[in-house]
Amino acid sequence: MKVAIIVFPGSNCDRDMHHVLTDVFHLESQLVWHTDELPKNVDAIVLPGGFSYGDRLRAGVIAAHSPVIKDVKKMAEKGMPVLGVCNGFQILVESGLLPGALLRNTSLNFMCKWTEIIVKNNKTPFTNKLKLNQRIPIAIANGEGRYYADAKTLAMLKKNNQIVFTYASEVNGASLDIAGICNKEGNVVGMMPHPERSAEQIINPNNSKPASLIFESLLSTLGVTA
Amino acid sequence: MSLTPQESEYLEKKIGRKPNPLELQIVAAEWSEHCSYKSSKKHLRILPKEGKRVISGPGYDSGVLDVGDGYVVTVHIESHNHPSAVEPYGGAATGVGGVIRDILSAGTRPIALLDGLRFGNIEKDHHAQWLFKNAVRGIADYGNCLGIPTIGGEIEFDKCFTNYALVDVASIGFGKKENLIRNKAEKGDYVVLIGGSTGRDGVGGSQFASDKLESENRSAVQIPDPFIEKLVIEVILEARNQKCIKAMKDLGGGGLSCAISETADALGVGIELDISLVHKREQSMSPSEIMISESQERMLVITDLKKLDTLKKICNKFRVPYSVIGRVKSDTLMEVKLDKNTVAKLPSQVVANAPLLDRPSSKPKYLITIEKIKKPKVPQNLSQTLLRMLSNPNIASKEWVYTQYDHEVGIRTVVKPGNDGAVLRLDNGKFLAAKIDGNSKHCYVNPRDGVIGCFDEACRNVVCTGAKPIGMVDHLQFGNPEDPEIFWTFKESVQAITDYAKYFEIPCVGGKVSLYNESDEGSIKPTPLIGVLGLIDKKPLVPQKIEEGDMLVMLGVTKDELGGSEYYEYIHELVGGKCPAVDMKSSKTTQDSVLELIQHDIVKVAHDCSKGGLAVAVSKLCMMNKLGCIVSLEKVPSEKLSSDELLFSESHSRFLLVIKHQDEKKTLTILKKNGITHARIGKFSGKDIIFKEKSSVLARVRVDKAQEKWLNSLGGLVTHG
Numbered sequence: 001m002k003v004a005i006i007v008f009p010g011s012n013c014d015r016d017m018h019h020v021l022t023d024v025f026h027l028e029s030q031l032v033w034h035t036d037e038l039p040k041n042v043d044a045i046v047l048p049g050g051f052s053y054g055d056r057l058r059a060g061v062i063a064a065h066s067p068v069i070k071d072v073k074k075m076a077e078k079g080m081p082v083l084g085v086c087n088g089f090q091i092l093v094e095s096g097l098l099p100g101a102l103l104r105n106t107s108l109n110f111m112c113k114w115t116e117i118i119v120k121n122n123k124t125p126f127t128n129k130l131k132l133n134q135r136i137p138i139a140i141a142n143g144e145g146r147y148y149a150d151a152k153t154l155a156m157l158k159k160n161n162q163i164v165f166t167y168a169s170e171v172n173g174a175s176l177d178i179a180g181i182c183n184k185e186g187n188v189v190g191m192m193p194h195p196e197r198s199a200e201q202i203i204n205p206n207n208s209k210p211a212s213l214i215f216e217s218l219l220s221t222l223g224v225t226a
Numbered sequence: 227m228s229l230t231p232q233e234s235e236y237l238e239k240k241i242g243r244k245p246n247p248l249e250l251q252i253v254a255a256e257w258s259e260h261c262s263y264k265s266s267k268k269h270l271r272i273l274p275k276e277g278k279r280v281i282s283g284p285g286y287d288s289g290v291l292d293v294g295d296g297y298v299v300t301v302h303i304e305s306h307n308h309p310s311a312v313e314p315y316g317g318a319a320t321g322v323g324g325v326i327r328d329i330l331s332a333g334t335r336p337i338a339l340l341d342g343l344r345f346g347n348i349e350k351d352h353h354a355q356w357l358f359k360n361a362v363r364g365i366a367d368y369g370n371c372l373g374i375p376t377i378g379g380e381i382e383f384d385k386c387f388t389n390y391a392l393v394d395v396a397s398i399g400f401g402k403k404e405n406l407i408r409n410k411a412e413k414g415d416y417v418v419l420i421g422g423s424t425g426r427d428g429v430g431g432s433q434f435a436s437d438k439l440e441s442e443n444r445s446a447v448q449i450p451d452p453f454i455e456k457l458v459i460e461v462i463l464e465a466r467n468q469k470c471i472k473a474m475k476d477l478g479g480g481g482l483s484c485a486i487s488e489t490a491d492a493l494g495v496g497i498e499l500d501i502s503l504v505h506k507r508e509q510s511m512s513p514s515e516i517m518i519s520e521s522q523e524r525m526l527v528i529t530d531l532k533k534l535d536t537l538k539k540i541c542n543k544f545r546v547p548y549s550v551i552g553r554v555k556s557d558t559l560m561e562v563k564l565d566k567n568t569v570a571k572l573p574s575q576v577v578a579n580a581p582l583l584d585r586p587s588s589k590p591k592y593l594i595t596i597e598k599i600k601k602p603k604v605p606q607n608l609s610q611t612l613l614r615m616l617s618n619p620n621i622a623s624k625e626w627v628y629t630q631y632d633h634e635v636g637i638r639t640v641v642k643p644g645n646d647g648a649v650l651r652l653d654n655g656k657f658l659a660a661k662i663d664g665n666s667k668h669c670y671v672n673p674r675d676g677v678i679g680c681f682d683e684a685c686r687n688v689v690c691t692g693a694k695p696i697g698m699v700d701h702l703q704f705g706n707p708e709d710p711e712i713f714w715t716f717k718e719s720v721q722a723i724t725d726y727a728k729y730f731e732i733p734c735v736g737g738k739v740s741l742y743n744e745s746d747e748g749s750i751k752p753t754p755l756i757g758v759l760g761l762i763d764k765k766p767l768v769p770q771k772i773e774e775g776d777m778l779v780m781l782g783v784t785k786d787e788l789g790g791s792e793y794y795e796y797i798h799e800l801v802g803g804k805c806p807a808v809d810m811k812s813s814k815t816t817q818d819s820v821l822e823l824i825q826h827d828i829v830k831v832a833h834d835c836s837k838g839g840l841a842v843a844v845s846k847l848c849m850m851n852k853l854g855c856i857v858s859l860e861k862v863p864s865e866k867l868s869s870d871e872l873l874f875s876e877s878h879s880r881f882l883l884v885i886k887h888q889d890e891k892k893t894l895t896i897l898k899k900n901g902i903t904h905a906r907i908g909k910f911s912g913k914d915i916i917f918k919e920k921s922s923v924l925a926r927v928r929v930d931k932a933q934e935k936w937l938n939s940l941g942g943l944v945t946h947g
Contacts, residue, residue, distance in 0.1 A: 012373020051371040054453025
């Protein structure tokens with residue numbers, strides 16, 4: 001079982017994600033440079049956070065045109081679990097794998113703080129170990145984290161159960177307080193908060209158990225018994 | 227941008243001829259105060275630099291400390307004051323970039339940043355608000371993009387910084403000892419310039435920083451590009467892993483002139499370079515512009531023929547521009563060529579070592595009278611005074627600032643900003659604590675006691691996390707050294723730091739001197755900044771939630787020491803009085819006892835008592851826990867003091883400990899055994915912060931009301947200002 005963590009120029013949460021997958025959850029993971037081909041034996045893909053291409057033009061828009069994204073799209077269509085965190089979410093949106101857009105926070109500032117999100121869909125490969133409406137204490141850190149979609153798209157998201165996480169209280173002005181969504185099939189999930197910063201008790205000032213269930217969900221999806 | 231007549235004479239004598247104009251430019255850049263330390267170097271020699279953990283090597287731009295198990299921590303501090311005073315966004319951002327490259331130069335990955343910021347009166351001065359807001363944004367945009375967490379720092383506002391800014395950045399690196407760059411070079415090795423292109427930005431920056439800030443010189447300010455810096459970091463670390471780097475230096479003040487001459491001098495070799503090979507962003511740059519440009523995000527790497535191709539491949543992978551600009555030679559000259567014609571040829575030892583100065587100094591006259599002041603009248607409503615103190619921008623919560631910094635990336639941050647010291651986890655299972663502290667108000671009233679206090683405070687902050695101090699860095703910021711009175715305060719500070727460092731056996735592993743910090747409003751107050759690193763072997767003290775019934779124990783003695791205090795200066799607009807003085811012996815035993823108690827696992831929270839005194843320290847604990855506290859002032863160990871003095875004195879070496887009721891006896895026994903002055907002064911309970919003397923209540927504020935003032939003051943000033 002192997003997870004590919006795609007590294008773009010400017011990704012900066014790639015090593016954090018690698019540490020959590022490998023050292024904390026004992027899942028084999030590999031950093032894959034964006035111009036390299038996706039290794040053959042990959043079972044899941046993670047797009048980590050950071051500032052790919054220095055957020056030039058718009059967060060995630062240049063990385064969305066990286067060579068590796070073609071492979072990611074192909075695998076996503078085949079149903080492979082794909083998770084985009086923070087900048088990874090922005091890249092998924094810019095590449096068309098997820099609908100909507102991520103705009104600047106209403107505070108107009110970068111925001112690094114701890115917040116709570118609520119599980120709204122526990123059928124995805126990254127939430128199947130969580131309970132519906134379970135709260136997850138989690139770290140956020142972004143400048144363009146406000147999820148936005150038009151009324152039609154929001155209605156579609158609701159109808160198809162594509163809203164995965166919402167903020168427990170208003171954080172950045174996101175439509176419907178959305179913190180994370182998935183595609184119609186449910187295998188591609190994008191979220192602004194950072195599960196990799198929240199799944200170890202030593203660095204989580206609240207409770208790391210709920211966030212660690214995001215990774216345990218992936219373990220269970222891949223059929224790895226803990 | 228020139229040499230003094232004496233320096234010109236010295237140079238001509240050394241090289242045996244008149245330098246040509248380009249050579250003169252190269253030397254002038256390197257002999258600027260900023261690069262050469264010509265005023266300060268002689269005096270810095272007294273600082274203790276040895277220690278059992280200190281690893282020193284040739285040409286290191288950062289201090290290296292052994293943290294065991296084959297790992298090292300590196301640390302460095304720098305400022306970017308002049309540039310930030312003119313262009314706060316770019317100045318502060320490139321300040322971050324510069325210090326990170328010093329950490330990178332040793333072959334370690336930068337894992338944390340701390341910053342110290344100083345501006346004029348933020349409540350009244352719109353320009354100060356603009357400087358503050360943009361400096362914070364500059365640091366945030368740069369550090370966040372790199373993925374290096376900003377884990378702490380400090381902020382001070384004072385009228386002496388009007389039309390000016392002090393922006394200090396400290397960076398910490400981590401890596402394997404075996405990966406440290408050895409800094410050796412041999413004849414025939416290649417000199418490679420990696421990173422951003424060379425342009426006309428920052429031309430003459432180091433000379434600009436070595437003069438009084440008179441005219442706004444924006445072209446001397448460098449342009450930041452954090453994306454290139456991030457790629458440069460990854461290129462260098464991959465090149466390090468593949469053993470492609472024999473020696474390395476970052477390009478900072480003085481640009482290529484400084485990097486080439488200092489590298490050649492440190493390694494005892496000659497370097498020949500052709501500046502037509504340098505990758506440039508502008509056309510028709512003159513040789514001197516190329517040599518003294520301070521364009522950012524550039525590293526100088528020395529590699530050999532065997533590894534040159536690998537190095538090129540790594541640069542190409544990350545699409546980072548590079549140019550092979552020269553070779554190492556067996557002589558000790560730096561020879562600059564332009565299309566194969568020699569345009570400058572100088573002994574690198576001469577260029578890298580400016581003639582040092584012996585500047586005159588004399589004790590400032592103001593110090594004779596500054597302690598003698600008429601004490602202010604005790605305010606009638608001390609509750610109101612306390613609320614005003616909590617909204618004082620120097621004391622108010624810095625949340626507005628640190629939430630704009632990514633302080634979690636890297637997933638090492640165990641104790642987060644907003645507490646006493648920050649703590650990072652290291653790969654060997656140990657923990658590193660870090661804090662920087664400065665206090666221009668104290669240092670003005672008494673330069674010696676002031677800086678010792680800053681040092682003590684930084685140590686106390688680190689001790690509050692359970693860490694033992696292992697090393698320090700200093701950043702000495704003063705006005706014009708040509709003024710004997712200012713220079714005296716500089717010398718006094720260095721001596722004081724030396725005395726404290728020797729007594730506590732904390733080696734000085736790095737530092738920086740920044741002089742000429744003046745604007746048309748005059749000189750800044752003496753503002754030395756002290757950064758302390760501490761190591762925790764087992765587990766850090768992460769502040770625990772305070773609960774109803776927990777006890778408050780105070781260590782140390784509160785004295786009549788309000789000179790330079792926030793209470794005198796903010797509430798009474800009074801500058802002067804007796805500055806808090808540290809008794810090193812009792813401070814050391816107190817710090818050791820706090821560590822002992824933390825190791826016994828009986829301390830819930832350890833909190834330093836400093837700016838704003840006891841009243842502010844207790845209030846902070848209450849506000850952070852949304853819980854009241856009743857403090858009996860008559861129990862506070864003190865000299866005979868009035869009530870306002872008891873509440874707001876800033877005496878050093880005091881700690882507040884929060885202890886569970888059942889651990890009280892054990893705590894007091896240990897403190898008694900160690901001979902530490904202490905008392906149980908209060909109990910957490912209710913919704914009010916109450917200070918009483920026997921049965922009469924002196925001050926009482928509701929926690930939520932206090933919190934509202936404390937939390938929103940700073941952000942409110944900037945967003946609505």
